[in-house]
Amino acid sequence: MCGIVGAVAERNVVQILLEGLKRLEYRGYDSSGVALINGNVLNVIRRTGKVKELSDAIDHQSDSGIALGTTGIAHTRWATHGGVTEANAHPHVSEQRFAVVHNGIIENHKALRDSLSASGYHFASDTDTETIAHTVAQLRKSSASLLEAVLKAVPTFHGAYGTVIIDKEDASTMVVARSGSPLVIGLGIGENFIASDQMALLPVTRRFIFLEEGDVAEITRTSIVIIDATGTQVERPIVESNVEHDAGDKAGYRHYMLKEIYEQPAVIRNTLQGRVSPEGIADDVFGEGSDAIFAKTQHIKIIACGTSYHAGMTAKYWLEAYAGVSCDVEIASEFRYRKSVVKPNSLLVTISQSGETADTLAALKLAKECGYMSSLAICNVDGSSLVRESSLSFMTKAGAEIGVASTKAFTTQLAGFLMLVLAIGKHHNMPAQLEQHILQALVELPNKLDETLTLANEIDELAEEFSDKEHSLFLGRGDQYPIAMEGALKLKEISYIHAEAYASGELKHGPLALIDADMPVIVVAPNNELLEKLKSNVEEVRARGGIMYVFADKDAHFESDETMRVVNVPHCMESIAPIVYTLPLQLLSYYVALIKGTDVDQPRNLAKSVTVE
């Protein structure tokens, strides 16, 4: 989604800004732009399309001085208000003097636009962002500094935003404001930076200050002044980042997504390392004091979005069946806008790859007011808002995930949840034999995933049969139902084939009406206690002329024939089967997307990190 980079330095910052934008590309965007102050001149260059278009445009004008500036801001835009046009790309300018970049949404933009227009401000775009530029310009007239003007402007904005403003009359300063959309200050030597994501700044610094909700900050080359939501000047801690960033490196793979699929055995090994052994789960793996919280936990509420929500749904099956703790799972965007009842001694668990998903953050904020005993974040980005705002945290060690379609983040979340089952089960009379079974399964897991990846060629070949398909149905039962949902999400996300998932027991309650030879049915069929039930569902599809692709355990005894293509998945222990069966579905969606010729790593209309609701 939208990305922000800004810099105030003694050197020309244009390459720092462009590199920052490139590092944010994975988040998804449709246009980009940069504003630079060169002496007393404010130059703005914007382009639709990829950052490459912008950097080419800058290269073409490098002799003109347009691409020079010691203070500058830059942005990748993911359209919300106003179409994908150069005029709507950020930065937006007021009075040829102030330039603004913005993530999030100013919800009262219409009222602001009307009032600013009445005051004589002309709008050059359809965006909500331009209201920030004109509001600040207007308030600057009655303020002693840009900081003062922004402090006055902030209460007039309703909605979520992270914004950065520069003024060509004072090139030494950037003023930034955070409300609901993350901003991080990067500290250099004699130069300072701002970004919406630390990834953007890793080439120039590893020292960061994460702004808190409601903070406004004035940043110069040598000073940082932060004013909190109460108007008080505050100090925020400096954090040394140990985030790794491999965005530039596909390691020889054609796409990040494929690389990330193949990384799964290794990153799951990392996620397990030092936390789980054949002897048991280490103490307080979910954060200091987590075992004491788990001992009191009587109910678990899981909240997340998208793929992370599917991880939560799988965890519900596990937590109730293995740890004997009741659990319910909810989509964050639903939870945040409804009145809910909190059961006694409930633990709130949020899950997120990025830790910056707006709905999940809002749900956490609401839950904290509702009386949950404690909050645990299962997250892939250390230092993210979700981690910082939760009482307990567990870091999945998937490494940077660049493909918009989540793969390794999902399977490491599932591994994390199996560890949560062990950590909670320990306090809820989990039978020793069951604990041993899960421990052993976890220890075996990375090798099982390596084995499963050897199916790639077979799945690649099978993907050909999807080249002319427009719809598909995914079926699973029990803890494989969320895996079917995740398989369907992957396929629709990157191949644009309509895909729906059903718990296969639901077939005869409606979806059977859809079955015909043009609607491939993908079935996940491990050899578990629900196998015979699943086989009945398969027969229901066969009897109606459906064509099936069955990912099955060899011992499940499915045979390929003219209506059914069977891919034998390596045999694995039941508790890890949802993780193992995820991989063939990821590979299937990847190879189908290749045939369809879509942009696998940055599918249309989607963003990696959904920082607006």
Ligand code: AGP
């Ligand atoms: C999955 O492939 C998607 N990109 C999407 O559903 C994602 O899982 C969702 O937006 C939640 O993101 P998060 O895990 O970063 O919170």
